[in-house]
Amino acid sequence: MNALLAETLVGPSIDWAGISPLLVLLGGSCLLLLVGSIFPRLPKGTYCAFTVLVSLTTAVAAMLQWRDVTKSGPRNLIADAVALDHFALLATIAISISIALVSLITDDYLRREDYDGPEMYALYLTAAIGGVVMASSNDLIVLFLGLETLSLSLYLLTASHRKRAESQEAGLKYFVLGGFSSAFFLYGIALTYGSTGSTNLSKISSALSGDSPFSQIDAMLLIGIGLMLVGLAFKVSAVPFHIWTPDVYEGAPSPVTAFMASAGKIAAFTALLRVLVVAFPTRIDDWRPAIWVLATLTVLAGSILAVMQTNVKRMLAFSSISHAGFLLVGVEAAGHAGDKDALAAVLTYLLLYAVLVIGSFAVVTVVAGKGDSHTTLDDFRGLGQRRPVMALALTVFLLAQAGMPATSGFIAKFGVIKAAAEVQSYSIAVIAMLGAVIAAFLYLRIMVSMWLADSTNDAELFVPVGAGIAIAFASVFTVAVGVYPGWLLDATRMVSDISISVIQAVDSTTDVPAG
Amino acid sequence: MGLFVFVCAAAMVLVGAVGVVTRNNPVHAALSLVLTLFGIAVLFVANNAHFLAAVQVIVYAGAIVVLFLFVIMLLGVDQAEDLSLEPLTVQRPLALVVSIGVTGVIIAAVLKSQDALFARGTGIDSATLQDADANIRQLSRSIFTDYVFAFEVTSVLLLIAVVGTVVMSRRQHGQHVEESV
Numbered sequence: 246m247n248a249l250l251a252e253t254l255v256g257p258s259i260d261w262a263g264i265s266p267l268l269v270l271l272g273g274s275c276l277l278l279l280v281g282s283i284f285p286r287l288p289k290g291t292y293c294a295f296t297v298l299v300s301l302t303t304a305v306a307a308m309l310q311w312r313d314v315t316k317s318g319p320r321n322l323i324a325d326a327v328a329l330d331h332f333a334l335l336a337t338i339a340i341s342i343s344i345a346l347v348s349l350i351t352d353d354y355l356r357r358e359d360y361d362g363p364e365m366y367a368l369y370l371t372a373a374i375g376g377v378v379m380a381s382s383n384d385l386i387v388l389f390l391g392l393e394t395l396s397l398s399l400y401l402l403t404a405s406h407r408k409r410a411e412s413q414e415a416g417l418k419y420f421v422l423g424g425f426s427s428a429f430f431l432y433g434i435a436l437t438y439g440s441t442g443s444t445n446l447s448k449i450s451s452a453l454s455g456d457s458p459f460s461q462i463d464a465m466l467l468i469g470i471g472l473m474l475v476g477l478a479f480k481v482s483a484v485p486f487h488i489w490t491p492d493v494y495e496g497a498p499s500p501v502t503a504f505m506a507s508a509g510k511i512a513a514f515t516a517l518l519r520v521l522v523v524a525f526p527t528r529i530d531d532w533r534p535a536i537w538v539l540a541t542l543t544v545l546a547g548s549i550l551a552v553m554q555t556n557v558k559r560m561l562a563f564s565s566i567s568h569a570g571f572l573l574v575g576v577e578a579a580g581h582a583g584d585k586d587a588l589a590a591v592l593t594y595l596l597l598y599a600v601l602v603i604g605s606f607a608v609v610t611v612v613a614g615k616g617d618s619h620t621t622l623d624d625f626r627g628l629g630q631r632r633p634v635m636a637l638a639l640t641v642f643l644l645a646q647a648g649m650p651a652t653s654g655f656i657a658k659f660g661v662i663k664a665a666a667e668v669q670s671y672s673i674a675v676i677a678m679l680g681a682v683i684a685a686f687l688y689l690r691i692m693v694s695m696w697l698a699d700s701t702n703d704a705e706l707f708v709p710v711g712a713g714i715a716i717a718f719a720s721v722f723t724v725a726v727g728v729y730p731g732w733l734l735d736a737t738r739m740v741s742d743i744s745i746s747v748i749q750a751v752d753s754t755t756d757v758p759a760g
Numbered sequence: 761m762g763l764f765v766f767v768c769a770a771a772m773v774l775v776g777a778v779g780v781v782t783r784n785n786p787v788h789a790a791l792s793l794v795l796t797l798f799g800i801a802v803l804f805v806a807n808n809a810h811f812l813a814a815v816q817v818i819v820y821a822g823a824i825v826v827l828f829l830f831v832i833m834l835l836g837v838d839q840a841e842d843l844s845l846e847p848l849t850v851q852r853p854l855a856l857v858v859s860i861g862v863t864g865v866i867i868a869a870v871l872k873s874q875d876a877l878f879a880r881g882t883g884i885d886s887a888t889l890q891d892a893d894a895n896i897r898q899l900s901r902s903i904f905t906d907y908v909f910a911f912e913v914t915s916v917l918l919l920i921a922v923v924g925t926v927v928m929s930r931r932q933h934g935q936h937v938e939e940s941v
Binding site for chain 2: 254255256257271274275278323324326327364367368371374375378384386387390391393394397398400401404405407436439440445463464465466467468
């Protein structure tokens with residue numbers, strides 16, 4: 246008894262300000278659910294406005310932390326489980342912007358489909374918690390929990406249209422396949438833990454470096470890295486783990502598809518970079534070839550399969566696969582020791598693509614009409630006559646996705662290709678550009694059908710306010726960043742501090758005597 | 761002795777796992793799951809993790825499987841899916857080949873790094889074996905120090921589960937949307 250009393254447990258110190266973006270998101274989602282269940286008859290648009298407010302507050306909290314990190318440097322929080330650096334904060338800001346835009350589209354979507362209630366918005370916020378946790382995790386267990394938080398919210402959001410069989414089917418498919426991929430990832434964590442003795446990314450990194458007994462090539466560790474790559478490649482929908490993407494993107498409610506393609510991708514790619522760059526910088530020669538293969542397969546297969554589709558949602562799904570391939574080109578470049586520009590290029594790409602894809606799916610949501618049923622290429626015929634401004638906005642998004650100069654898409658694609666060329670990965674850069682050329686054909690097909698074909702449908706197309714704001718913001722942002730990219734590139738260049746915090750963490754752990 | 765216990769427990773786990781997938785009757789599948797979970801509990805005991813073993817039996821083999829059985833009974837036991845239907849005929853043989861391949865690679869990798877693992881491993885702390893409360897103390901120490909953030913994030917998962925249950929089980933008004941062609 247005395248022995249028990251003598252030992253008082255000292256918990257880790259908690260930097261509340263450092264995790265303030267997460268706290269805002271969590272508080273927001275709880276409040277939304279609470280208010281939604283107490284007052285069921287709120288004026289229309291309240292939930293949407295509240296979600297936008299929460300996401301903007303999150304972005305502001307992250308920006309305050311950004312200033313703090315710039316001043317006092319990156320560091321790890323709460324027993325080294327969470328990293329606070331520019332990398333994590335930029336991902337947080339990008340995810341918050343995504344939720345704000347997606348909520349604007351969701352508002353009118355829910356009204357059109359005769360749904361009310363705060364559940365979808367609350368799930369967006371919890372999914373964002375998962376995404377932010379993934380982007381800022383410094384421990385494999387935390388990363389896995391973030392992944393599950395994001396994935397579970399996405400499964401539910403996918404299946405949230407209870408009156409559409411496709412939505413239910415997509416939700417179930419995503420759930421079953423996602424469960425498998427999580428199992429792969431978890432097995433990878435177990436094998437990595439077995440062969441390095443820790444789940445903490447910084448500690449894994451130091452265990453594998455230098456002359457520590459763990460640093461010899463270890464077959465079990467390689468399998469561990471491989472299985473974790475399978476799990477994450479599924480989440481970023483890299484070929485050959487992409488099979489779920491077209492079905493789920495098509496079946497899910499269009500705003501949810503926009504959310505998956507933006508916030509979901511940001512979270513999955515930042516997690517991939519965290520694991521590879523922070524934990525395994527000493528195993529570059531082992532994981533880089535795997536990423537090389539994934540990247541080339543993904544760019545080519547995504548672009549070629551996209552051209553063969555006739556449904557616009559499926560086209561955009563395959564186009565998102567091809568974009569994932571481009572991002573993997575950046576990840577491959579990030580593998581080179583000492584190259585930190587590639588990290589900035591990948592995060593810039595993620596941010597710009599998120600806005601682009603939300604804009605595109607906002608137009609698709611409006612055109613699709615009740616029940617999300619009008620999404621074939623024929624339904625887009627003559628959109629230029631019916632709604633010229635909206636057709637122009639979609640044209641901007643498609644040109645940007647194709648990588649046209651003077652749009653944000655060019656800045657994004659140029660960044661990763663430049664990063665790959667700088668580290669002499671010429672072959673992968675050439676293959677990626679070839680993929681971009683093939684994919685350009687797909688975007689042209691949609692544009693031709695919009696502008697050059699006559700409309701078969703004369704019904705008036707109503708553009709709701711929320712979606713209108715989202716489309717306007719996304720198109721202005723796309724062009725503005727395309728013309729004046731300097732400020733964004735200056736900001737994203739700071740994200741290369743991802744592994745500085747690791748070195749500090751390793752220093753601080755070596756100070757403490759063992760035991 | 762250690763090896764014998766391990767082999768028996770591993771056999772229980774594997775037989776149970778295969779049973780879960782192959783049994784046609786869902787009740788039999790759920791009972792096979794109990795076998796697997798008991799096998800894991802035995803493995804925990806073999807590694808002196810008595811507290812985890814107890815939790816494994818009480819929570820998993822007890823509570824969770826009982827819930828499974830409840831759901832199966834409520835939905836009806838006699839609704840068996842026809843598994844002979846197969847849209848792509850190559851996928852089952854292919855899945856078999858791939859799964860055997862992956863299992864082989866993992867076993868080979870673990871065998872190959874066996875020596876390194878034994879060289880690094882420190883085994884079970886002898887002080888832990890003598891102290892009856894050591895299990896619980898170590899576990900709680902991990903949860904509230906190194907993994908306190910992970911522990912708190914888990915609560916968000918539970919929140920999603922609650923919201924998800926409401927979303928999925930709410931009664932729907934109005935017509936089903938026509939399938940798009």
